[in-house]
Amino acid sequence: MFDPKKLLDDLLGSKVPGTESTVRDHAGRATQMAKDNPLAAGALVAVLLGTGAGRAVTGSALKLGGLAAIGGLAYKAYQNYQKGKQPADASAEPELLPPPEDTSFHPSQAPQGEQEFALTLVRAMIAAAKSDGHIDEDERKKIADKLSLSGIGGEAEEFLLAEIExxxxLDALVEAAKTDAQKVEIYTASRLAIDPESRAERGYLDMLAGRLKLPDALVDHVEATVTAASETPAKPATGTIWGA
Incomplete structure (x- = not known):
């Protein structure tokens, strides 16, 4: 069985560390990149799933690892929401920290276990990435061909292809959230996977926020927090009523 936490780390990597290049620029050298740098294969996966080279987290968020980074972003957004801050304040905040161990946002507090929740977050990212419906038969073949070069491992490759297909x-994704904190994390992971540039992508995120029963103000804080931790600015979003 592949490691869901490692795959989640891979999905959040976009730049080739130590360079200003993206994996899209170096797709022809995917195998060597995978050997030279552990994040290279992940960057390729992110590009293949449509997340774009400039949409992943950077800096301190990337250093935390996928599960802690998503938990940290969701926790920060929730704390700002609870304190009544303005979403715009997120850009002026210090480096991202992992969520405190005594909160439900910390990976160790996942009722279903870290690995299982990491798998849920991977599924959330893939669902968001394919929400614009652009993956046709030719695109699937290209994805399969490039994944085979990425070095992520046969089981992870099979899992990703199965999820894409x-x-x-959405019912299963929403039901996978065992706590209110996990609802915020699932939305955060989904938002990290895409920069909603199409009506379909924006509609998907709005639908997800509604099904997770996230309030508008909290969704706005997630949007602002993700934007502050990413390379590409994004538009604010709306949601529904928390707990409705």
């Missing part, structure tokens, strides 16, 4: 199951 699978129909969207």
């Amino acid at each position: 699978a129909p969207l199951d």
Whole structure:
């Protein structure tokens, strides 16, 4: 079985560390990149899933690892929301820290276990990445060909291809959230996967926020927090009523 936490780390990597290049620029050298740098394969996966080379987290968020980074971003957004701050304040805040161990946002507090919740977050990212419906048969073949060069491992490769092929199951995704904190984290992971540039992507995120029963103000804080931790600015979003 592949390591879901490692795959989540891979999905959040976009730049080739130590360079200003993206994996898209070096796709022809994917195998060597995977050997030279552990994040290179992940960067390729992110590009293949449509997340774009400039949409992943950077800096301190990337250093934390995928599970802690998503938890930290979700926790920061929730804390700012609780304190009544303005979403715009997120850009002026210090480096991202992992969520405190005594909060439900910390990976160790996941009722279903870290690995299982990491798998849920991976599925959330893939669902968001394919929400614009651009993956046709030719694109699937290209994805399969490039994944085979990425060095992520056969089991992880098979899992990703199966998830890309699978129909969207929003019910299963929403039901996978065992706590209110995990609802915020699932939305945060989904937002990290895409910069909603199309009506379909924006509609998907709005639908997800509604199904997770996240309030508008909290969704706005997630949007602002993710934007502050990413390379590409994004538009604010709306949601629904917390707990409704």
